[in-house]
Amino acid sequence: MSLTTCTIHTTLKPSKMVYVSNDLARTLHLTNSKNILVRFGSKSFTAPLRVVKKAGLHLYLSILMFNTIKIPRTGNCYVVSTNGKEISLGPLIGIFTSHSGNSLSPFGGRTAFIRQIMRTGNDKSFFVAFGPNDVDWQNETINGYIMRPNGAFVRRTVPLPDVVYNRLSSRKIEKQPSMEGFKERFERRDIPLFNWSFFDKSDVYALLEKDEQFKHVPESVINPSPSKLKEMLQIHRFIYLKPSAGSLGIGIYRVTYHPHRGYFVRYRKNNKNILLRFAKFDDLVRMLGINRGMLGQYVAQQGIRLIEIDNCPIDFRFHMTKNMDDEWVVAAIGAKKAGKGSVTTHIRTGGSLMTPQQVLEQVYGNHAESVLSNAKSTAIRLAEALEQNYQHRLGELGFDLGIDQREQIWMFEANSKPGRSIFKHPSLKAEERASLTNIYEHCLFLSKFRVRRNE
Ligand SMILES: Nc1ncnc2c1ncn2[C@@H]1O[C@H](COP(=O)(O)OP(=O)(O)O)[C@@H](O)[C@H]1O
Ligand SMILES: [Mg+2]
CATH class of the missing domain: 3.30.470.20 (ATP-grasp fold, B domain)
Known part of the structure; x- marks a missing residue:
């Protein structure tokens, strides 16, 4: 396998040929006058290859070829050849995240971050940010956002990417029943997708349960019964109650047990830290029960000093x-x-x-x-x-x-x-x-x- 970078140009010459500079042909072990397969993401075409005398690593494609494989820009990128008969240009990196359709700030609070990721590799690779509704599986294309060198986002149709970085930011959208199948369609086409979905806290603890590293997870019980809560408080003296699918500290309670003084609950409400005391365990359960019903699944976890x-x-x-x-x-x-x-x-x-x-x-x-x-x-x-x-x-x-x-x-x-x-x-x-x-x-x-x- 040979890998290098090259500069892609458009050419006005007859559209049937792919022209490569002799330096590039040598680096990629390509030889004259054979047909070559040119790939970009999920798109490709085959055309005769011509080696031209020119210093440096250059590739010339006609506008028609550009449109066939839907390359969004000229300029530098990686090029890889496995056997001297095919070249792949790219990579085309897909960032999966929802957007508003507003091209000034399409990703809301994530816009600056998406720009940062794209800036990191945009001089040698291609990026497209796309949401769940932007993929045309039939034509194997994505109508998503690419970034111009000045940082502006524009919509373009590109092939399916070579890899997908999942930054979908909504747990609700990710939990939709269609979403599993959507992501599986990439994997089925051998397009690796990483960070499949949000983790719930209980998922993470369960994944590690049989692993040696489980020793670093505090004792955790999902949806504990009142008697289990009482037992945990007696053993650990204080526990955390956390919504399993929560984040940002929202809905978290810290419960402490003092043998003579009762149960103390600390939590945050309306931007204030609240501290309550219950002499009786049953009163504590009643107070938590109300809130728990509203907040869904909870994990009770051993408190760590x-x-x-x-x-x-x-x-x-x-x-x-x-x-x-x-x-x-x-x-x-x-x-x-x-x-x-x-x-x-x-x-x-x-x-x-x-x-x-x-x-x-x-x-x-x-x-x-x-x-x-x-x-x-x-x-x-x-x-x-x-x-x-x-x-x-x-x-x-x-x-x-x-x-x-x-x-x-x-x-x-x-x-x-x-x-x-x-x-x-x-x-x-x-x-x-x-x-x-x-x-x-x-x-x-x-x-x-x-x-x-x-x-
Ligand atoms: N078992 C625990 N013992 C001590 N502190 C904890 C415990 N669980 C959570 N905390 C504190 O609460 C913070 C938030 O908990 P975390 O599990 O990260 O929930 P969230 O998803 O809301 O960020 C932690 O960063 C830590 O400071
Ligand atoms: Mg946290």
Whole structure:
């Protein structure tokens, strides 16, 4: 297999020929006057090949050929040849996410992020962002958004892509019955799609249940009975109640049991931290029952005594990505310090963002480095374990990890569509770029446009 980059041009010459510069022909082991198959995403055509004298790596296609394979622009891209008889241009990377149809900001709050991903590889690859209604399976095309060099989004019809990065942001749309079949249609055409769907917390715990890494999951019970709740409170002294499909800390309760004083419940309501006390367990159950009915499935989870600064618990967001070599790496870590009186560490509830070094040096002094490196290898093992036990591909994960006062590492949740708020921290700019580069390079790997480092 030969892989290189080339510059694609349109030519006004007779439309029957594909012209390649002699440098490009040599690099790809192509020879004159044979027919060549030219592929872009799911589209292809066959035409006679002509090698032309010209320095550099160039490819010339007629407008007709451009239209046949629906290449959205001229300029640079990767080109790969497996046997000297076929070349694939690309990759065409699909970003699956819904949009509003408004071309100034088609992806709402995600627009800047989509632009960042596309900028990462747009000089050598093609990107198309598309929603569930943009695919024409019959014609094998997508009518989605491509990005111009100035950052503007325009709609274009392109072939089905070489790889799909799932960033659908709505749990509701993803849960629609048609969605499984929709995504399977890519896989059936050998188009890898990664990050299949949102995780519910209970899904993640269940995936790890038989794995050695389960030791990092606090004891968790889905929809516990009152007697189970009572038992957990007696054993662990405090527990978290979390909506299994929740996020952003919404609907979370922290319940503490004091043998002589009763049950204390902390939660957030109308932008305020609430603390209630119940002398009797039955009153606690009554209060929770009402709310639980409204919020759907809950997980009761052993409370973990997190490390603290100024009496405020701290936990960590580990942003995990796969890389060019299909390995999990820790792309970035943000430390999150809970706001005073808040049961979670989210910024929206008064939390603050710090670097892991700032936190760990304060808590562990010169032992900080070894705590951090242990947490990193744990996060990698957790990502590997999740992926091994999951029936779909994963390429990116956001773990909420805690370190307890005995230095044990715990995983509270794994997000398959991780948010990017930790990258607001000015010290995490290099990590932000790394997260984008890794995802892009992982797309190169999955679409077989990989630059092989070790071969
Ligand atoms: N079992 C637990 N013990 C201690 N703190 C927890 C526990 N579960 C959650 N938390 C705290 O609450 C935060 C939010 O919990 P998480 O499971 O990430 O839910 P969400 O999906 O709402 O973000 C965590 O980042 C952590 O600070
Ligand atoms: Mg979380």
